[in-house]
Amino acid sequence: MTTQPYDKQVASDIIAGFNARPEMLVQVLVAFVERFGWITDAAIRQLAAELNLSRADVHGVVSYYHDFRTSPPGKHVVKICEAEACQSMGSRELSKHAQKSLGVAMHESNDDVTLEPVYCLGNCACSPAIMVDGKTFGRVSTNRFDEIVASMDETR
Amino acid sequence: MAATRIYVPRETAAISVGADEVAIAIARHAKESGEKIEIIRNGSWGATWLEPMVEVVVDDKRIAYGNIEPADIPDLFKSGLLTGGKHAKRVGPTDEIPYLINQDRWTFWRCGLIDPLSIDDFTAHQGFTAVSKAFKSGPQPVIDMIKTSGLRGRGGAAFPAGIKWQTVADTDAEQKYITCNADEGDSGTFSDRILMESDPLALIEGMMIAGFAVGASRGYIYLRAEYPLTYSILMRAIVAAREAGWLGNDIQGSGFDFDVDVHLGAGSYVCGEETAMLESLEGKAGVVRYRPPLPAIEGLFGKPTIVNNVITLASVPNIVNLGGEKYAAYGVNRSTGTLAFQLAGNIKRGGLVEKAFGLTLREIIEDWGGGTASGRPIRAVQVGGPLGAYIPEDQLDTPLDYEAFLDIGAMLGHGGIVVFDDTVDMAQQARFAMEFCAIESCGKCTPCRIGSVRGVEIIDRMIADENRDENHELLLELCDTMEHASLCAMGGLTPLPVRSVLKYFAEDFAPSQEPQK
Ligand SMILES: Cc1cc2nc3c(=O)[nH]c(=O)nc-3n(C[C@H](O)[C@H](O)[C@H](O)COP(=O)(O)O)c2cc1C
Ligand code: SF4
Ligand code: FES
Ligand code: FES
Numbered sequence: 001m002t003t004q005p006y007d008k009q010v011a012s013d014i015i016a017g018f019n020a021r022p023e024m025l026v027q028v029l030v031a032f033v034e035r036f037g038w039i040t041d042a043a044i045r046q047l048a049a050e051l052n053l054s055r056a057d058v059h060g061v062v063s064y065y066h067d068f069r070t071s072p073p074g075k076h077v078v079k080i081c082e083a084e085a086c087q088s089m090g091s092r093e094l095s096k097h098a099q100k101s102l103g104v105a106m107h108e109s110n111d112d113v114t115l116e117p118v119y120c121l122g123n124c125a126c127s128p129a130i131m132v133d134g135k136t137f138g139r140v141s142t143n144r145f146d147e148i149v150a151s152m153d154e155t156r
Numbered sequence: 157m158a159a160t161r162i163y164v165p166r167e168t169a170a171i172s173v174g175a176d177e178v179a180i181a182i183a184r185h186a187k188e189s190g191e192k193i194e195i196i197r198n199g200s201w202g203a204t205w206l207e208p209m210v211e212v213v214v215d216d217k218r219i220a221y222g223n224i225e226p227a228d229i230p231d232l233f234k235s236g237l238l239t240g241g242k243h244a245k246r247v248g249p250t251d252e253i254p255y256l257i258n259q260d261r262w263t264f265w266r267c268g269l270i271d272p273l274s275i276d277d278f279t280a281h282q283g284f285t286a287v288s289k290a291f292k293s294g295p296q297p298v299i300d301m302i303k304t305s306g307l308r309g310r311g312g313a314a315f316p317a318g319i320k321w322q323t324v325a326d327t328d329a330e331q332k333y334i335t336c337n338a339d340e341g342d343s344g345t346f347s348d349r350i351l352m353e354s355d356p357l358a359l360i361e362g363m364m365i366a367g368f369a370v371g372a373s374r375g376y377i378y379l380r381a382e383y384p385l386t387y388s389i390l391m392r393a394i395v396a397a398r399e400a401g402w403l404g405n406d407i408q409g410s411g412f413d414f415d416v417d418v419h420l421g422a423g424s425y426v427c428g429e430e431t432a433m434l435e436s437l438e439g440k441a442g443v444v445r446y447r448p449p450l451p452a453i454e455g456l457f458g459k460p461t462i463v464n465n466v467i468t469l470a471s472v473p474n475i476v477n478l479g480g481e482k483y484a485a486y487g488v489n490r491s492t493g494t495l496a497f498q499l500a501g502n503i504k505r506g507g508l509v510e511k512a513f514g515l516t517l518r519e520i521i522e523d524w525g526g527g528t529a530s531g532r533p534i535r536a537v538q539v540g541g542p543l544g545a546y547i548p549e550d551q552l553d554t555p556l557d558y559e560a561f562l563d564i565g566a567m568l569g570h571g572g573i574v575v576f577d578d579t580v581d582m583a584q585q586a587r588f589a590m591e592f593c594a595i596e597s598c599g600k601c602t603p604c605r606i607g608s609v610r611g612v613e614i615i616d617r618m619i620a621d622e623n624r625d626e627n628h629e630l631l632l633e634l635c636d637t638m639e640h641a642s643l644c645a646m647g648g649l650t651p652l653p654v655r656s657v658l659k660y661f662a663e664d665f666a667p668s669q670e671p672q673k
Contacts, residue, residue: 023457025439030381030420064441064598065422067381083343084538087588088501088576089529119425119542119592121382122346124574125204125499125506126169134384138172 003037010035011043015050022051025061029068038069073114076152078102079131082117085124094128097142102149112153159192160238163211163218165268166197167353168385169346174225175208181226182210185233193238199354201268202508203255211250214240220247255505255524260486260512262494263471264347267354273392275400278357284402286473287364291410298369299325302472304480306492311337311428311465312540312569313645314558317472320462323452324370327460332372334363334462335437335455336469338379338386339421339428342541344572347496348466350508352379352386355470356393360403360416362469365476366462367414375416376456378433381423390418425542425596429644430463432598443598444644465570467496488514491557499525501538501574511556518552521575532577536585536661540569542592543649545656546576546585565656567649582661586654587615593650603638604647610634611654618665628665631658 004010014031018024025047032043039062048055062068080086080095095117099105104115123129126138130145132152140148164179165171179195186193203209206222213219219240221232228245235243247253250268270277278284290298303318324332336359340348352359363375379387394416397403405413419437421427427436431445434456455461471493475483484492491513497520499506504526511520517537521527528534536546545566547554554564561568576585590611597605611634618627635651642648657664 021439023437023439026422026436027419027439030422033422061439061441064443065424067423083592084542084585084588085344085501085572085574087585088574088580118382118423119596120341120343120345121168122340122349122380123169123172124344124346124501124572125503125508126172126207127501127506129172131382136168136172136385138169 003035006036006040006042008042008046011046012050015047020050022053025051025053025058026065029062029065033067033069037073038071040070071109074104074109074112076112076133077114077116078149079116079118079121080106081119081121081123081127081129081131083120083124085120086128089127091128094130094140094142094145098145101146159194161194161196161213163196163198163213165200165208166385166389167200167207168349168383169204170200170207170209171385173207177226178208178210178224178229181229185229189233191233191238196271198270199267199272200350201250201256202264202350202510203253203505204507205505206247209247212237212240214238218250220250220253221245222247255507255509258523259510260494261510262474262483262486263358263467264351264355264496264508264510265474266358267350270355272354272356272389273396275357275396275402278355282477283357284361286476287361287368288408289476290365290368291408291412295325295369295371298365298476301475301480302369305475305483306480306487306490307468307471307475307483308491308558309465310467310471310495310570311430312342312567314568317464317468320452320464321366321370323450324372324460324462327453329460331374331457332370332460332462333456334366334370334372334375334464335433336363336375336377336466337428337430337433337463338377338383338466339433340380340383340466340570341425341428342543342570342572344500344538344574345498345541345570346500347498347508347571349383349386351466351470351496352383353389356390357397358470358473359466360393360397362472363416364403364407364414365472366464366469368412370460370462372460372462373413373415375414376437377416377418378421378427378437379418380421380428387418387420394418424598425592426598426644426646429646432644433463434461441598443600444646446643486512488512488555488557489559491559495556495568495571497556497571497573499573499575502528502530502577503573503575504529513557514555516553516555517547517573520556521552521573525573525575528575528577530577530579532579534575535578535580536576536582538574538576538585538653539572540567541572542589543567543645543652544569544572545652546582546661547656548660565652565659567652582657582664583615583619586657587612587619589650589653589657590615593646597646598644601641601643601647603641604643604650607634607638607647608650611638611650615665621666624666628658628662
């Protein structure tokens with residue numbers, strides 16, 4: 001994923017892009033994760049100040065949503081769909097395979113990769129499905145999983 | 157010679173199995189061999205099992221080729237792709253594919269057919285005729301048509317759309333809102349996504365009509381974050397509509413102002429519940445609100461608000477075009493019209509099937525779906541998402557009708573049909589239902605937040621064969637509590653799949669024992 005380290009000025013520009021309206025907090029956080037990869041403490045402080053909210057308010061929203069990560073992800077984010085349609089096509093085995101071949105447990109990261117479950121990618125007619133760095137893949141056998149992972153970064 | 161037109165879907169499922177690479181390979185091969193072609197990125201027809209499906213226009217007829225891979229392209233060109241030539245992967249004329257032509261395409265009829273981002277293509281296929289008609293008729297006749305149609309909300313709860321619209325229309329306020337629920341969190345569902353990616357302007361037209369009917373000038377689409385491609389298609393469609401004067405102030409000289417924004421979710425299932433969605437649209441945590449007040453009276457920012465599912469809204473233009481009676485003529489009993497069924501999971505021919513209510517679950521699974529993908533016998537079918545019951549094989553003859561499903565203790569919901577073969581461990585499926593509730597609970601009420609965690613523990617003990625009968629009783633009591641004391645259907649309906657497993661698949665709980673006969 002092409003993210004950059006947290007930067008106060010960039011963050012300020014994103015907030016200004018939403019006219020610093022407190023009701024845009026969820027949208028601003030989505031944009032922060034997209035840009036910086038995760039939500040830092042500094043981001044929470046800055047959001048509280050610039051949106052005129054309490055830090056507890058911002059923290060409450062950040063902790064509610066699964067997507068608002070509060071620790072840095074690996075260079076790539078791999079999500080395995082673990083919802084029912086994908087279960088019916090072997091997602092449980094795929095998750096096991098992914099943990100073994102990537103060398104990280106579900107919900108965990110190393111420098112290279114973050115592995116997370118996701119509950120439905122809307123690709124249930126091509127189960128099992130995964131998402132790698134924001135791109136959805138379908139009919140993912142363990143072999144195809146290895147190919148996708150191998151191609152996500154030529155320098156691996 | 158004019159360039160030959162070739163359609164390659166730009167739709168999540170097709171791209172997830174290589175449609176982009178196929179488009180590139182076709183373009184490259186045509187260039188190298190000096191053939192003149194034009195590639196159009198349509199949406200999907202919904203025959204997902206054939207994706208990537210490529211169509212070539214030959215004498216104004218579209219010829220389909222299915223499951224195309226980039227490596228097939230040289231061979232396809234050699235076989236005369238551009239003239240619809242014979243090939244092992246040639247499916248035939250698109251308008252002769254049984255999977256598609258045997259449907260009742262009321263809402264999805266433009267999906268696959270048109271270029272989703274072309275205002276010209278949209279208007280050439282009756283686009284914006286309904287909203288123009290509404291401008292002429294005035295608001296109340298539009299609401300009356302929706303009532304006549306019998307259209308019920310397609311997000312799951314099946315509440316009559318006309319009644320909701322009337323409430324908002326009758327509530328005085330300076331500002332009202334149209335919110336479109338595009339959170340589509342249910343496993344096994346993707347109809348909202350296919351509609352938005354294949355015919356986004358239909359949704360926008362439906363929202364405009366709703367806005368005109370109830371007196372709202374602002375619309376929001378709440379879109380789940382898992383749909384990034386859908387987001388970019390929606391945004392481009394909105395910009396195109398604005399540029400063509402179909403969104404903004406004084407639309408087409410009607411005096412009606414309306415504009416639409418898209419807000420993204422952030423991975424919370426409960427944010428599909430309408431009041432949690434409103435909270436999220438206000439920038440807050442998606443915690444469910446107490447009712448009353450109804451969103452129709454005090455919704456977004458405390459103003460009267462329509463919350464409707466994507467399919468509910470996208471079904472509206474044709475109701476206005478063709479009349480409510482015409483729509484009501486489809487379907488059975490109180491389930492009028494069509495539902496976009498979605499065949500998912502372990503199914504041979506997965507995809508979207510828009511059909512009038514009333515055919516049986518078995519018919520759709522067998523006639524369209526072709527049985528399981530694995531070729532093994534069907535053991536269970538979960539209909540209606542993670543809060544829907546698991547239906548055993550001997551109940552597959554139930555007609556697809558909201559009330560008929562309630563009668564067997566199941567629900568149709570958003571129309572997702574997830575098939576499992578006989579290798580499934582149903583105890584694990586029951587466990588997952590509770591686990592999912594524990595993961596996704598908004599936390600407001602105890603039966604849901606804590607009950608679901610207890611549920612997982614009890615099921616684990618049952619699987620380990622500890623005090624089996626006692627735990628069985630305990631689980632049933634827990635289901636009672638969750639059903640009666642939860643604020644919303646997350647906690648209130650999680651018992652549905654669990655109970656169905658206890659009732660029909662109890663033998664899976666104690667694999668160490670002999671199956672009970
Ligand atoms: C936990 C939960 C999740 C829901 N998720 C969705 C959803 O993703 N999409 C949707 O349209 N409705 C969803 N609903 C139903 C909505 O609360 C609401 O009934 C619907 O959006 C109203 O629109 P409709 O009448 O057009 O169906 C959900 C309900 C619950 C309780
Ligand atoms: S039932 Fe669950 S999701 Fe619904 S309000 Fe209660 S805690 Fe929240
Ligand atoms: S259940 Fe996996 S994509 Fe829908
Ligand atoms: S009281 Fe709300 S689900 Fe029954």
